[in-house]
Amino acid sequence: MSTTIEYVRFACADPEQLTAHRASLIALLRERYGSDFLGAHLARSEDGSLLDFILWASPEAAARAAQEMPGDPAAEGFFSLIGEVHEMRHAQILHSARP
Template identity: 40%
Template sequence: MTTTAEIVTFRLLPGADATAFAKAAADMEPFLQETGGMICRHLSVDEDGLWTDHILWTSPEAAKKAAASVMEHPAAQPCMAMIDGPSAQMRHAQVHLQQE
């Protein structure tokens, strides 16, 4: 098994509420869990307003499958509607060390 990190950085649309966004992101959990490949997720924002969504997946295939279907899933729509699309950057990387 090759654990894969999905790292997505983005900004919210002007006027989007950070608390409402975090709730909408949390509401995506059933979708992420039903993929069967999510290990854990961390969502953070820095002082400049750059958000990072960091998800650990069981494999690169699981990560890419979820990424391909997230835009069509109804549970993701409220969250996605608050993201400034052109600012979003996604990458996948093989995990070589994980410490808890």
């Protein structure tokens, strides 16, 4: 397996409301993708755009979730708050380090 990062940079008019829906999205990802879902980080960039980093166990899991989640009614609360998507990419992790 190749651990994969899903990187999405997007606009959002109400980051606080989006963050409030984040816990239900994370629970849904855990339920649907099990051990293929490794974690996620949501951040705000200096320009005000939001960055979503999701860790997947494989590129296949990342591609499957990218295809399924945006249209899933159970995730509508989160995805309905996303404005323009500026960039979305999947990248294979080559090296990781932790303190």
